[in-house]
Amino acid sequence: MSSLKVAIIGAGTMGWVHSDGYRNMADVDLVGILDIRADAARRLAASKDTAAFTDMDELIREARPDIIDVCVPTYLHRQVVEAAASAGCHVICEKPIARTLEDARAMIRACRAAGVQLYIAHVVRFFPEYRRAHDWVASGAAGRVGVVRAMRGGAFPTAWEDWYVNVAKSGTVIVDSMIHDFDFLRWCFGEVHRVFAKSQLGRDLMKLDHAFVSLRFRNGVMAHVEGTWAYPKGFQTELEIAGSQGLLEFRSGRAAALSSQFRQTEHTAAGVEVPESPLRISPYQRELEHFVQCIQSGEKPLVTAEDALKALEISLAALTSVQTGAPVVLHETAGYDQE
Amino acid sequence: MTKQPLGIGILSFAHMHAYAYADVLKQLPNVRIQAVADTDEERGRKAQAQYGGDFCVDYQRLLQREDIDAVIVCSENARHAEMVLAAAEAGKHVLCEKPIATTVNDAQRMIDACEQHQVTLQIAFPVRFSTPLCRLKQTVEEGRLGRIVAIRGTNHGQNPGGWFVDPVLSGGGAVMDHTVHVVDIMRWLSESEVREVYAEVDTRFYDIETDDCGLLMLEFENGVFASHDPSWSRPRAYPTWGDVTLEVIGTGGVTQVDALAQHLDVYSDRDGGYQHAFFGDSMDAALILDFVDCVQTGRMPSISGVDGLRALEVALAAYESAQSGRPVRLR
Numbered sequence: 001m002s003s004l005k006v007a008i009i010g011a012g013t014m015g016w017v018h019s020d021g022y023r024n025m026a027d028v029d030l031v032g033i034l035d036i037r038a039d040a041a042r043r044l045a046a047s048k049d050t051a052a053f054t055d056m057d058e059l060i061r062e063a064r065p066d067i068i069d070v071c072v073p074t075y076l077h078r079q080v081v082e083a084a085a086s087a088g089c090h091v092i093c094e095k096p097i098a099r100t101l102e103d104a105r106a107m108i109r110a111c112r113a114a115g116v117q118l119y120i121a122h123v124v125r126f127f128p129e130y131r132r133a134h135d136w137v138a139s140g141a142a143g144r145v146g147v148v149r150a151m152r153g154g155a156f157p158t159a160w161e162d163w164y165v166n167v168a169k170s171g172t173v174i175v176d177s178m179i180h181d182f183d184f185l186r187w188c189f190g191e192v193h194r195v196f197a198k199s200q201l202g203r204d205l206m207k208l209d210h211a212f213v214s215l216r217f218r219n220g221v222m223a224h225v226e227g228t229w230a231y232p233k234g235f236q237t238e239l240e241i242a243g244s245q246g247l248l249e250f251r252s253g254r255a256a257a258l259s260s261q262f263r264q265t266e267h268t269a270a271g272v273e274v275p276e277s278p279l280r281i282s283p284y285q286r287e288l289e290h291f292v293q294c295i296q297s298g299e300k301p302l303v304t305a306e307d308a309l310k311a312l313e314i315s316l317a318a319l320t321s322v323q324t325g326a327p328v329v330l331h332e333t334a335g336y337d338q339e
Numbered sequence: 340m341t342k343q344p345l346g347i348g349i350l351s352f353a354h355m356h357a358y359a360y361a362d363v364l365k366q367l368p369n370v371r372i373q374a375v376a377d378t379d380e381e382r383g384r385k386a387q388a389q390y391g392g393d394f395c396v397d398y399q400r401l402l403q404r405e406d407i408d409a410v411i412v413c414s415e416n417a418r419h420a421e422m423v424l425a426a427a428e429a430g431k432h433v434l435c436e437k438p439i440a441t442t443v444n445d446a447q448r449m450i451d452a453c454e455q456h457q458v459t460l461q462i463a464f465p466v467r468f469s470t471p472l473c474r475l476k477q478t479v480e481e482g483r484l485g486r487i488v489a490i491r492g493t494n495h496g497q498n499p500g501g502w503f504v505d506p507v508l509s510g511g512g513a514v515m516d517h518t519v520h521v522v523d524i525m526r527w528l529s530e531s532e533v534r535e536v537y538a539e540v541d542t543r544f545y546d547i548e549t550d551d552c553g554l555l556m557l558e559f560e561n562g563v564f565a566s567h568d569p570s571w572s573r574p575r576a577y578p579t580w581g582d583v584t585l586e587v588i589g590t591g592g593v594t595q596v597d598a599l600a601q602h603l604d605v606y607s608d609r610d611g612g613y614q615h616a617f618f619g620d621s622m623d624a625a626l627i628l629d630f631v632d633c634v635q636t637g638r639m640p641s642i643s644g645v646d647g648l649r650a651l652e653v654a655l656a657a658y659e660s661a662q663s664g665r666p667v668r669l670r
Contacts, residue, residue, distance in 0.1 A: 146543035
């Protein structure tokens with residue numbers, strides 16, 4: 001099969017991560033990096049030996065990508081995805097699918113109308129620890145699942161224009177980060193019936209965000225999801241699934257397969273502990289390989305754009321609950337074409 | 340003249356914590372277990388043989404003894420009230436197992452009676468005496484966490500069976516059993532009262548009449564928000580009975596506490612596979628020492644009946660919220 005040409009829009013953190021993934025894939029040509037910050041685009045493009053762009057039309061005209069990979073801030077997803085779809089490019093787009101359900105539905109519609117695929121990068125489904133946990137539940141080994149606990153977070157993210165602090169753009173830790181766990185839990189336990197949440201939103205969200213979300217699934221499973229951007233540093237995830245026949249625990253801190261401490265040198269500070277959980281193929285690369293294979297074979301992806309829409313719906317319900325102080329009941333009918 | 344030893348009576352061994360408390364009391368030089376009362380005669384006589392003193396089936400007889408200064412009430416939750424009321428009337432100081440009672444009305448009557456008869460009423464929240472949690476309290480008081488933003492708690496366990504799963508005697512399952520410790524700690528740390536409670540409560544692990552799992556979401560009067568998981572969700576294969584964990588998120592940092600983290604991992608083909616062997620300080624010992632000191636010096640109890648009542652209110656509100664599907668406003 002001939003190589004597929006990919007261009008990445010957005011040379012921030014995820015643009016770097018995705019470009020690393022593509023560079024390791026034999027059947028993909030990374031044909032361009034676009035960022036409205038010319039220097040950022042040039043830096044990433046140079047490191048991956050590809051072309052830098054600042055203009056979408058120019059990129060499409062000159063690089064002729066088959067796939068546009070969207071790594072821009074959440075609130076800009078729609079405009080980039082619509083442009084990519086109208087150019088006939090398949091789309092891989094970072095999570096969350098969008099900041100609003102309206103935008104998400106418009107993106108799904110635009111890609112359908114253009115006859116291109118839309119994949120949303122809910123990478124947690126490609127992390128082996130989460131995949132193993134999902135399969136353990138699916139095998140029935142847990143018995144009847146009762147209570148699930150998920151935790152994700154660390155320091156407040158820093159990014160272009162500090163867009164994470166803007167609730168209208170990022171949707172707080174609940175939309176940006178906890179959506180990973182909402183998607184994972186939906187994958188394991190099906191649809192959510194009721195959402196109740198508490199967070200820093202509306203209190204004093206000054207680069208210190210923390211949230212607790214209580215989910216009740218239609219099948220009766222209850223889940224506690226904790227998301228934080230309140231730690232002074234670091235990043236960690238935790239998962240616990242308790243059932244009538246067994247319990248599964250995962251803590252990223254304990255899964256560090258190696259941990260190093262280095263003496264101070266001219267270039268580094270002393271005593272910084274570097275924990276690692278190394279994998280031959282990163283979960284990000286695994287995810288991108290899967291999407292590329294789906295484009296080539298036409299198979300249904302492990303996570304669909306509709307799944308991403310449903311995860312966003314849970315995040316937004318949690319935000320609403322924080323703001324109203326009341327639980328939010330989700331309805332089965334909230335599919336993408338119910339407007 | 341030598342000082343008279345402090346005379347203690349134990350009212351019921353229905354709650355297994357009675358054994359832990361009696362073990363500590365037995366070690367203390369200035370304290371004597373004078374009598375044990377238990378409606379379960381076999382259980383009571385066994386305890387008497389283990390800890391000394393006299394045995395009686397009727398706790399009223401125990402309360403009439405002049406050589407008893409204080410009693411420890413470890414009966415079924417729903418029987419706390421009658422025993423504590425009788426003890427107060429008999430002028431005995433009281434250490435009452437948690438939860439203080441199964442209804443707000445009972446709890447209030449217990450508090451009023453002890454006040455009226457000028458006896459100490461302390462509620463057995465030993466977690467306040469856990470050395471790691473005391474260190475957390477110190478960290479908060481020193482201001483190192485800044486202002487508290489949120490607190491996450493868990494107090495997981497296993498189904499204790501017996502009267503714990505009889506709603507008439509226990510007043511509720513996991514949520515009744517495992518909410519009050521951590522809510523008490525959250526009140527202690529935040530120095531604020533719970534204003535509102537939302538909860539999911541259900542029975543999903545065992546075939547029992549009470550609940551066995553729940554998730555609580557709390558809002559304190561000072562704006563701190565919190566969550567708590569009191570579920571009996573540990574399987575039999577778990578290496579210990581459960582956990583007590585707390586995470587405090589502050590403007591100045593984050594502290595995570597695992598009250599049972601000080602353990603050895605023991606893998607034994609002889610004794611039940613993988614087990615935790617706890618080596619930290621005993622919180623039960625610290626609780627009993629505190630109670631004894633409180634009675635001997637006449638000072639105010641470290642953990643009052645009102646503390647017990649406030650924690651009970653939250654557990655009861657959790658049940659109410661789960662019933663209605665709405666948050667319950669306490670104040």
